[in-house]
Amino acid sequence: MQVRITIRGRQYTVRGEDSADDVQAVARDLDARLEEVASRTRSYDEYTVALLTALNLASELYQVRKRMCDRLSDVDRDAAAVEAMLEAMLPDQADSASDG
Secondary structure, three states: OEEEEEEOOEEEEEEOOOOHHHHHHHHHHHHHHHHHHHHHOOOOOHHHHHHHHHHHHHHHHHHHHHHHHHHHHHHHHHHHHHHHHHHHHOOOHHHHHHHO
C-alpha cells in the first residue's frame, strides 16, 4: 500500500503494511514534533531539527521499553506468587499416592 504524507511542507510517498490512517497519523505526529523542536531551537537547519527530534523520540522509546520491562517483571513476580499460593493449597501428591 502507498500513502502520500506531508512532513515539514514536503510530500513523500511511503509504502508499508500499516493502514493509510495509521501512516497519516504517524506523519502528523512527526510533523508536529519537528515543528515543536524547530520552534524551541535557535537553529532552523533541518538536519539539526531532525536529529534533535530523533533523540527525543529515542528517549521516549527507551522510557516506554524500560517501563514495559519493569511492568513485565512485576507481572512475572505476581504470577510466581499466585503459583506458589495455588501449589500450597493443593494436596501434596505424595499424600494422595499413599492414600490410594
